[in-house]
Amino acid sequence: VSIQAPKGTRDFYPETQRIQNFIFEAWKRVCLRYGYEEYEGPIFEDLELFTGKSGDEIVTQLYNFQDKGGRDLALRPEMTPTLARLVNQKGQNLRKPFRWFSIPRLYRYERSQKGRLREFFQLNMDIIGTDSIHAEADLISAIIALLKEFKLEAQDFQVGISSRKLLAAVLSDIGISDSATVLPLLDKRAKMPPEKFEDSLQELGLNSEQINSINEFMKCTHLNQMKTLALSDNAKKALEELEILFEILTESNLEQYIAIDTSVIRGLAYYTGIVFEVFDKNKSMRAIAGGGRYDNLCEKLGGDPVTGVGFGVGDVVLKDLLSEKNLLPLSDLNGPDFYLIDFGENFRTLFAIAAELREQDICCTHDLVPKKIQKQLENAHKSGAKHVLFCGSDRSGSDQYEVKNLQTGVQKTIQRQNIKAYLNEQPE
Ligand code: HAM
Numbered sequence: 001v002s003i004q005a006p007k008g009t010r011d012f013y014p015e016t017q018r019i020q021n022f023i024f025e026a027w028k029r030v031c032l033r034y035g036y037e038e039y040e041g042p043i044f045e046d047l048e049l050f051t052g053k054s055g056d057e058i059v060t061q062l063y064n065f066q067d068k069g070g071r072d073l074a075l076r077p078e079m080t081p082t083l084a085r086l087v088n089q090k091g092q093n094l095r096k097p098f099r100w101f102s103i104p105r106l107y108r109y110e111r112s113q114k115g116r117l118r119e120f121f122q123l124n125m126d127i128i129g130t131d132s133i134h135a136e137a138d139l140i141s142a143i144i145a146l147l148k149e150f151k152l153e154a155q156d157f158q159v160g161i162s163s164r165k166l167l168a169a170v171l172s173d174i175g176i177s178d179s180a181t182v183l184p185l186l187d188k189r190a191k192m193p194p195e196k197f198e199d200s201l202q203e204l205g206l207n208s209e210q211i212n213s214i215n216e217f218m219k220c221t222h223l224n225q226m227k228t229l230a231l232s233d234n235a236k237k238a239l240e241e242l243e244i245l246f247e248i249l250t251e252s253n254l255e256q257y258i259a260i261d262t263s264v265i266r267g268l269a270y271y272t273g274i275v276f277e278v279f280d281k282n283k284s285m286r287a288i289a290g291g292g293r294y295d296n297l298c299e300k301l302g303g304d305p306v307t308g309v310g311f312g313v314g315d316v317v318l319k320d321l322l323s324e325k326n327l328l329p330l331s332d333l334n335g336p337d338f339y340l341i342d343f344g345e346n347f348r349t350l351f352a353i354a355a356e357l358r359e360q361d362i363c364c365t366h367d368l369v370p371k372k373i374q375k376q377l378e379n380a381h382k383s384g385a386k387h388v389l390f391c392g393s394d395r396s397g398s399d400q401y402e403v404k405n406l407q408t409g410v411q412k413t414i415q416r417q418n419i420k421a422y423l424n425e426q427p428e
Contacts, residue, residue, distance in 0.1 A: 008110065008118025015333075020121075022329055023315055024103060026149045027123045031101040034142045036125055039100050041082040047072040049081045049301070057267050061108040063118075075107035078312065079124045080270070080297065087128055088303030096129025096306070099138070115286035115317040126310025133241050135309045136274045136293065137248040143278060143289055143311060144257045150318075151327050157288060160261025161245070161276045164292070166230065166238035167217070167262075173232045174213045176206070182214075187265040189218060218262045226260070238273075245274065270294040276311070280321050288321065289313035335384025337423055338403075340366035341376045345392035353391055360420050364389070381406065386426070389419075 005011055012020055031038070047064050064074040076082060079102055087094060102124045110116045125142055127135040140159055147157055167186070168179045176182060181204055189197050194215075201211050213229070220226045223243055230239040242260075249258055266275045273293030280288065291311025298306040322328045338357060340350050347370045357364045365383060367376055380388045390402040401419065404411040405426060414422050 006118070008112045010117065010119070018333070019319070019328055020315070023150075023319065024121075027103060027146065027313075028101075030142065030146045030149050031123070031125060034099070034125075034138070034145070036099040036101040036142075039083075039086065039102050040104070041076075041079070041086060041102075043105065044073045044075050045082060045085075047074045049085060050074055050077060058108065061110055063107045063109055076104060077106055077108045078268075079104045079106070079122065080126070080268075080294065080308075080310065080312075081301065083124070083126055083128070083310075084297045084301050084303070084308070087298050087306055087308070088301055091304060094128075097127055097135065098129065099125070099127050101125045113286075115320060117316055121315040122312040123315075124310060124312050126308055128308045129306055131307055133244050133274070134248070136245050136276075137252075139291065139309060139311055140245070140249060140258065140276060141252055141254060143291075143313065144254055146313065147278070147288075147318075150322055152321070152325065154256040155281060156321070156325060157257070157278055157280055158261075159258045159276055159278050160264045161242070161258055161274065162260065162262050162264040163238050163242050163274050164265070164271050165273045166226070166235060166242065167265075169232060169235035169238050170213070170217050170229055173235060174210050176210065182206075183265055186214070186218065187267060190263045220262055221260055223260060241274065264290075266290060266292055270297045270300070272296060274309070278313070280317075285317050285320060288317045333384035335386065336363040336365045337385070338362065338364040338387050338389045339376070339380035339383055339385035340364055341373060341380065341388050341390050342366070342370065343373065343390060343392040344370065350391055353389075357419065362420065362423065387423075 010016075028038075047062070050062060051059050058077050062074045062077060064072065067073055082104075083100070083102075103121060104124065105119065106122050107119055108116075110118055112118065123146075125139055127139060140161070143159065164183075167183075171177075171179045171182060182201070185197065185200050185204070192200075198211050198215075201214065206214075217226075217229050220229070223239070223246060226239055226242075230236050246255075246258065249255060261277070264275050264277045266277070271292040272295040275292035276290070277287045278289040279285070289311050291309070293307065293309040295307045296305070297308065298304065319328070340354055342350050350366045354364050354366060365385070367379055371379070377388065385406060387406060388404050390404075399416045400413055401416060402411065402413055403419075403422065408427075
């Protein structure tokens with residue numbers, strides 16, 4: 001009869017929240033190091049913001065509802081439409097280009113499976129308002145830095161990069177002008193037997209020559225293989241963009257983290273240019289991160305034609321990978337500076353002493369009901385406190401405290417006014 005947490009959600013007890021904070025703090029550090037500014041939006045949005053723009057899959061996964069005023073709303077399944085809305089709202093008043101980041105809590109009615117939940121967090125980094133491939137370079141460099149911040153290395157993950165623009169141009173060159181019908185199949189290609197893939201393309205009306213060309217393209221793992229397939233001006237331009245991107249990343253010593261990966265199509269409908277996904281090196285897990293360029297989203301949502309590029313990295317797969325590689329902090333209990341121990345003379349004086357310490361920006365805590373000294377010491381250890389401060393002991397007069405460093409075991413008497421100095425001189 002007891003009520004459980006809804007399927008696909010997680011509870012964050014303090015020990016799990018500590019790990020969550022460790023991840024968020026690292027994310028934030030890297031974003032700020034790269035000069036991105038933080039923004040936020042509402043957790044629920046007008047349903048219309050997501051229907052028709054994000055792509056069919058995400059729409060079937062929406063948590064939508066009517067509020068008491070009969071408005072159709074949805075919990076946000078991703079941040080990009082909200083970002084586009086923010087951009088549209090301010091229009092010309094936003095100085096572009098700009099780099100923003102956000103760490104939203106997101107909701108998708110997914111089939112619960114490893115790496116995919118119904119409620120999760122996702123760091124978003126986006127650059128709005130420039131066509132330049134330098135934006136992609138900035139973002140891909142950032143995502144590599146982000147994963148390296150957790151001590152993940154080139155043997156642990158890879159950024160697979162492709163170009164929807166190049167793919168669309170190659171398809172158009174072989175007579176397929178509407179790539180929208182073929183993209184979902186290409187997206188699933190790696191997961192189906194080759195014959196089934198070819199049969200499905202045939203069912204869409206493609207001839208064997210077209211199917212061969214598609215297979216040729218999909219087999220490319222290097223830029224120079226793509227060269228022989230990019231024949232039209234459009235295809236050449238799209239390829240040139242990819243080449244510049246790889247050059248910049250190589251010049252930044254990041255070539256060991258990146259690879260051409262034509263299987264990266266991206267499920268979301270709004271991508272128009274470079275697309276990329278990050279996978280663990282064996283591709284044994286779901287994607288760690290994904291993103292790309294979206295030229296028309298702002299316009300489709302009623303704003304000016306403003307281009308954007310960005311990515312999202314979720315907390316779920318990342319945490320699985322870090323746990324597998326033993327890179328999560330195990331006992332990062334960051335307890336208070338002091339645990340106040342009462343010698344049983346006047347328990348209530350603890351509150352006054354604690355208040356005095358906190359005024360000086362010193363973190364401290366104590367028991368809430370009188371306990372034996374032994375029990376209080378146990379609680380001090382459990383709290384992760386770095387020191388104990390004995391209150392009301394024989395030796396601690398009104399202007400002196402007896403203190404003990406719980407790590408070193410060193411005990412001494414200090415003047416009441418020197419307590420901050422005592423903390424400052426402790427070894428880390
Ligand atoms: P996405 O590929 O849908 O892209 O999600 C990006 C990442 O979020 C995934 O690689 C995964 O780590 C995480 N993720 C997605 N769904 C779930 C889930 N159900 N449970 C746990 N983690 C999940 C986007 O959302 C784009 N809006 C990203 C973007 C930003 N594109 C441009 N800017």
